[in-house]
Amino acid sequence: MALVRTLTSMGIVLAAIGLVFGGSLPAHADAVLITGASQGHGLAFAEDYAARGWTVIATARDPSKAADLQALAKRFPNIAIEELDITDYAEVDALAAKYKQTPIDVLNLNGAINTFRFGPNRFGKIDYAWLDTILKTNVTAQLYVAEAFLDSVAAGKQKKIVAMSAVGGSIGRVNSAMAPGYRASKAALNMLMRTFGEYAKDRGVAVLVIAPGTVDTQDYMSRKDLSGVPERYRRQIELGVLAPRSAIGAMIDLIDRLGVADIDKFHQWDGQVLPW
Numbered sequence: 001m002a003l004v005r006t007l008t009s010m011g012i013v014l015a016a017i018g019l020v021f022g023g024s025l026p027a028h029a030d031a032v033l034i035t036g037a038s039q040g041h042g043l044a045f046a047e048d049y050a051a052r053g054w055t056v057i058a059t060a061r062d063p064s065k066a067a068d069l070q071a072l073a074k075r076f077p078n079i080a081i082e083e084l085d086i087t088d089y090a091e092v093d094a095l096a097a098k099y100k101q102t103p104i105d106v107l108n109l110n111g112a113i114n115t116f117r118f119g120p121n122r123f124g125k126i127d128y129a130w131l132d133t134i135l136k137t138n139v140t141a142q143l144y145v146a147e148a149f150l151d152s153v154a155a156g157k158q159k160k161i162v163a164m165s166a167v168g169g170s171i172g173r174v175n176s177a178m179a180p181g182y183r184a185s186k187a188a189l190n191m192l193m194r195t196f197g198e199y200a201k202d203r204g205v206a207v208l209v210i211a212p213g214t215v216d217t218q219d220y221m222s223r224k225d226l227s228g229v230p231e232r233y234r235r236q237i238e239l240g241v242l243a244p245r246s247a248i249g250a251m252i253d254l255i256d257r258l259g260v261a262d263i264d265k266f267h268q269w270d271g272q273v274l275p276w
């Protein structure tokens with residue numbers, strides 16, 4: 001009887017995933033939902049998960065402008081693109097309702113305002129409206145998405161929510177006055193996800209906080225001639241602080257390994273534990 005129940009529920013799960021992908025079942029039953037997959041790390045996560053055969057729900061604020069993601073989805077039929085602005089809570093609710101019957105093994109909270117150095121992110125020049133926006137996007141909206149998809153994640157096999165933080169969010173590592181708004185957003189994200197982890201673990205869900213580093217998603221490091229490489233990346237290559245393209249795969253392996261027992265740690269992409 002137990003076997004019949006198990007086979008029936010597996011059938012429902014596979015049928016639901018099949019519906020999402022227009023009836024053609026992907027090769028791998030594990031599903032990941034990635035926010036902010038139009039470019040950068042999110043696009044690279046979508047590529048690497050898809051190459052591993054995962055079912056990838058890749059979200060973008062404006063899919064019609066996400067040309068690289070569209071091209072990736074042409075290469076990998078196991079990628080479904082969905083529109084999602086994480087600060088538009090009606091849109092979050094609608095997407096969570098659409099995927100209510102679909103188990104999501106890993107929810108990758110990647111999409112954020114990512115700015116370390118420039119603009120209104122300096123004492124004396126703080127733009128307070130911008131500060132409100134970055135705190136809403138990088139903190140409040142992250143929790144909103146995590147709560148909206150909690151049931152789908154709890155129904156998955158891996159049951160993991162991953163918050164993309166930053167080394168800059170480590171209070172223990174502060175050594176300059178640089179980028180206070182961005183850093184505050186990541187420090188607040190860390191606490192919000194650390195405490196949400198204590199709540200979600202009762203559902204078997206692991207809420208993990210990872211600092212991805214600046215990943216060399218364009219694989220600049222493999223070039224012999226760095227003359228065409230943007231200054232910011234050239235400098236990071238020279239300083240030896242750019243994480244290699246393989247860091248995305250290393251993070252997927254790390255996420256695979258980590259579980260509820262690890263929610264009290266703040267990990268870097270390479271598995272190193274950082275001070276909160």
Ligand SMILES: NC(=O)c1ccc[n+]([C@@H]2O[C@H](COP(=O)([O-])OP(=O)(O)OC[C@H]3O[C@@H](n4cnc5c(N)ncnc54)[C@H](OP(=O)(O)O)[C@@H]3O)[C@@H](O)[C@H]2O)c1
Nearest residue numbers: 036038039040041061085086110111112114164166213214
């Ligand atoms: N790169 C780094 O140096 C670095 C270092 C440490 C941590 N991180 C973290 O890693 C994550 C990815 O960074 P990245 O380098 O890939 O940044 P990125 O290239 O600037 O990409 C950010 C992504 O977030 C999306 N996004 C921004 N606001 C959004 C919103 N309201 N709703 C939904 N999506 C939104 C963007 O979408 P649009 O294309 O629509 O703008 C874009 O896809 C971020 O959480 C970032 O803070 C990055």
